[in-house]
Amino acid sequence: MHTDSDILQLEDAQQACTDVPMAESTVNSRTRDLDRLLLRAGHLVDPNFQPSIELKDYIQDYARVLVVGAGGLGCELLKDLALSGFKNLDVIDMDRIEVTNLNRQFLFRLEDVGKPKAEVAAKRVMERVSGVKIVPHFCRIEDKNIDFYNDFIIIVLGLDSVEARSYINSVACSFLEYDENEKPIEETVKPMVDGGTEGFKGHARVIIPGMTPCFECTIWLFPPQVKFPLCTLAETPRTAAHCIEYAHLIKWDEIHSGKTFDPDDPEDMQWVYKEALKRAELFGIPGVTYSLTQGVVKNIIPAIASTNAIISAACALETLKIVSGCSKTLDNYLTFNGVEGLHTKVTHFEMDINCIVCGPGVHMELDTSCTLQKFLELLEKHPKLHLSKVSVIFEGKNLYMQGPLEQETRSNLSKTLFDLMGRVPSGTVHVNGTSSKNDKKTSGLRKLRVFFKGADGMTDMDTAGGA
Ligand SMILES: [Zn+2]
The missing domain is CATH 3.10.290.20 (Ubiquitin-like 2 activating enzyme e1b. Chain:  B, domain 3)
Structure with missing residues (x-):
């Protein structure tokens, strides 16, 4: 339903659209779509949004964005942010490139194996997107002092661990200050956009400390790791995973008293695989393979390139919206499920005012x-x-x-x-x-x-x- 004031606003907005010179944008086709968002007024924009060339310049020349993680999500994020007009990016990651990364971490090549992810990712995006500057940091997130993180206007997370998210969240929230009425002071708010994927599932969320829930407010969203009860493994195995865990957790200790199982030793893994196979035959359970054995023992959930691409796109768009104000942001937690068909949903979570990380303290x-x-x-x-x-x-x-x-x-x-x-x-x-x-x-x-x-x-x- 439209009210009169809605229609008036819409007319204003349309008027404003025609008022803004678009000459430059029609010439430069690479930023054409970006210009439509940043150089024209709109109906769903942030109250402080000022469409202008200056805003575009600000995003390109001044806004510094930190990408945490240069893995499956991080590669996508760097590319998406660079193509969204951000020209001052930093990326931090402590890992080196492995052969198994190459199927989805598309910035890396075979000759890069063994090199730091952050450095290669930065180099590749700079080669392909002219004008963008990416500073790589090959270190642990804890190695940087807190001030390092304060220099960025926004922090984008492409991580796969709860601990690392928790750490960055606590750092970003530590900048937050409240006034005497327990209202967050705007200049101290360090926004974050967090992406995460697991197989065909993923999430993208916007964290504005003091306004939307921080990572710690909703830590209960992460369920405890699923462990099979030992009695099931020992007495009533029903799946291939049960047989593998039996060989790994029970049989190994019976046979190798005192020797710890090394998941990175192929001989140890072969042994578990063969024992699991024997047990599966005994109970008539199909499906035990060597790669499943590796997956179960190392708790590997296969990463899917398309899920990373979708989640990263959502995160990059939210980053642009937060920095420019060109549209309302996600409110505040998007889940994506592509296991059967496709399902997405946005849930509004509430901040926990008693949160010891983002609350008034x-x-x-x-x-x-x-x-x-x-x-x-x-x-x-x-x-x-x-x-x-x-x-x-x-x-x-x-x-x-x-x-x-x-x-x-x-x-x-x-x-x-x-x-x-x-x-x-x-x-x-x-x-x-x-x-x-x-x-x-x-x-x-x-x-x-x-x-x-x-x-x-x-x-x-x-x-x-x-x-
Ligand atoms: Zn919190």
């Missing part, structure tokens, strides 16, 4: 006499956190670090947190540790909003530390 009230050591003990006992092996950062300064910096920061443990934070009445500290909550090990930066009792008046200095 865990509120902690401390005495000014609370030492850093005592603070660490409180984090371990805290019902929302249960954090151990904690590092503490305040305004980019390491107050206490695990690992190689431990010795250097150890002397801070006996100092009060109040002094270490420059005697401010309240402030936000970031902590990084391991949480054993719900048996789910997660690590990443957590935000704590610390308030010091009586710090404004500074009269009550003798109370014992503690919250």
Whole structure:
């Protein structure tokens, strides 16, 4: 149903379309489609959207985009983003190219095997798309300091692990600050677009920290790994996978007491395959092959090139929409299923206001006499956190670090947190540790909003530390 104001708006929009000079765009056919989105007003645009040549220049010359992962999704993403007009891309990936990647990671050739994925992917896209600059980073995502991630206007994730997503999510959310009314401060919002595929299934989601759920808010979407009950394997196998897991988990230990199974040793794999075959014959179960044995033992789900292409296209489009405002974004979680026919659906998930990663932060009230050591003990006992092996950062300064910096920061443990934070009445500290909550090990930066009792008046200095 159209209202009068809708129609007026539509007329305005059409008027605006004809007002914007399209001369340049008709000349340059490579950006023709992009120009239609960026140089004309529209009916479904963001309220702040200003169609203009300047906006196009901004996307091409200034907007820096980080692609995390240069695998199946990452290759597609780099190509899609480069062809969508982004000219300043960075890509980070710690892996080297393997022969088995070549069927879908189309930027790589046989002669690239053994080379870093990030470097080859960047080079290939730059060769093919003129004017684009891609900086490769061949390292672990944890090796970069936090400031590295703050330089990008948006972070696009093409990853295959929950841990890596969780880490990037916690970094992006650590930039987020809330005002006194617990509203997110716009300049501190670091948007993310996350893609993921598994066989013929995939998802694309938009994460605007403070507004849409972050990765941690909906961590329950990832079901625990399916494991077969041992009694089924031992007594009533029904599938080829049951026979393989029997050989792998039960029979191996019976025969090779003490020797651990090495999934990368072809001899070990052959042994499991032959045992699985014997068991399958015994129970009359078909389907045990060597490649299935590898798949089950290594828990490999075959990657499908077309799924990667579809999910990447959705992610690249969302990235363009978020950076330019040329259209409303996905709200906020798209699932794709191509197993039988094709099904897509967009689900609106709600942010968890109590989320310890993207929420306003865990509120902690401390005495000014609370030492850093005592603070660490409180984090371990805290019902929302249960954090151990904690590092503490305040305004980019390491107050206490695990690992190689431990010795250097150890002397801070006996100092009060109040002094270490420059005697401010309240402030936000970031902590990084391991949480054993719900048996789910997660690590990443957590935000704590610390308030010091009586710090404004500074009269009550003798109370014992503690919250
Ligand atoms: Zn969250």
